[in-house]
Amino acid sequence: MPIHYEQDAEHVVLITIDRPEARNAADMEHFKALREAWERFADDDQAWVAIITGVGEAFFAGADLKTYVPEITKFQKEIAEKGLTEVNGYRLDDGTKAVLRAAKTHGQC
Numbered sequence: 001m002p003i004h005y006e007q008d009a010e011h012v013v014l015i016t017i018d019r020p021e022a023r024n025a026a027d028m029e030h031f032k033a034l035r036e037a038w039e040r041f042a043d044d045d046q047a048w049v050a051i052i053t054g055v056g057e058a059f060f061a062g063a064d065l066k067t068y069v070p071e072i073t074k075f076q077k078e079i080a081e082k083g084l085t086e087v088n089g090y091r092l093d094d095g096t097k098a099v100l101r102a103a104k105t106h107g108q109c
Contacts, residue, residue: 002017013041013051015041015052016053020055020056022064024061026063026095035097036089
């Protein structure tokens with residue numbers, strides 16, 4: 001599994017990016033899995049705090065451009081041609097939602 005999601009009894013979630021061979025850079029699969037982890041966290045009233053970390057020496061190196069750019073380009077073309085918003089659970093906004101654009105908050109700061 002490229003993204004690990006673990007919740008303890010103290011309402012703390014640990015999200016771990018597990019792709020050390022690429023310095024934890026994300027391709028489409030990892031962006032999708034990270035978006036799903038954040039959605040899971042947002043939907044769980046018993047998850048209060050999320051800590052995100054990476055396996056190996058790097059925390060997160062962003063997008064793995066060598067793989068992500070060709071993947072997202074092909075995917076974007078398929079989405080446009082078929083008039084879809086999602087294919088096999090993948091969405092065009094996975095990368096955006098994977099990097100905290102929709103984080104939940106409790107109360108006001």
